[in-house]
Amino acid sequence: xxxxxxxxxxxxxxxxxxxxxxxxxxxxxxxxxxxxxxxxxxxxxxxxxxxxxxxxxxxxxxxxxxxxxxxxxxxxxxxxxxxxxxxxxxxxxxxxxxxxxxxxxxxxxxxxxxxxxxxxxxxxxxxxxxxxx
Numbered sequence: 001x002x003x004x005x006x007x008x009x010x011x012x013x014x015x016x017x018x019x020x021x022x023x024x025x026x027x028x029x030x031x032x033x034x035x036x037x038x039x040x041x042x043x044x045x046x047x048x049x050x051x052x053x054x055x056x057x058x059x060x061x062x063x064x065x066x067x068x069x070x071x072x073x074x075x076x077x078x079x080x081x082x083x084x085x086x087x088x089x090x091x092x093x094x095x096x097x098x099x100x101x102x103x104x105x106x107x108x109x110x111x112x113x114x115x116x117x118x119x120x121x122x123x124x125x126x127x128x129x130x131x132x133x
Contacts, residue, residue: 001044003060003096005036009106013059013095016114021057024122029053037062037096038073041080048088055091055121059114061106062098070099091124093117 002014014031021028029052032043037060047053058081064070078094085092095117097109 001040001047001056001058002031002033003035003037003040003058004033006061006063006103006106009061009063009097009103009110010059012110013061013114016111017057017059017095017118020115020118024118026118026122036060036073037077040077041084044081044084044092045088048084048090048092053090055093055125057093057117057121058095059117060096060098061109062096062101063103063106064098064100074099089128091121091128093120093124 003010018028030047030050032047034040034043037058040058040060044056044058047056058077060077062070062074062077074096077096081092081094093116095113097106097113101109
């Protein structure tokens with residue numbers, strides 16, 4: 001799941017996440033894009049209902065503007081994604097950088113955030129399988 005907002009950052013995050021998934025031999029079943037991080041939950045909910053989806057990686061960059069809008073968006077998206085993960089008992093990673101960062105910070109976080117988002121769903125999936133035996 002990739003946010004189109006701040007595309008210069010998020011398109012690169014998507015490339016990094018794809019590389020990481022390939023290196024871990026993960027199968028990417030669906031690739032979805034949404035206008036912004038706030039718009040992710042409804043598509044994530046639909047994906048998590050599919051039997052061929054084990055986890056969802058979210059990728060986005062919320063860059064600070066002149067108001068606290070970045071904080072509102074970040075908190076709402078994080079809470080909604082957490083709630084969906086718990087509801088469906090499937091991992092949803094928070095590969096959304098921000099809030100409070102400037103564009104230069106977003107560029108510096110492309111690789112670490114995208115890689116960790118992929119790694120997180122793998123680790124959580126593994127742990128869920130272990131404890132559900």
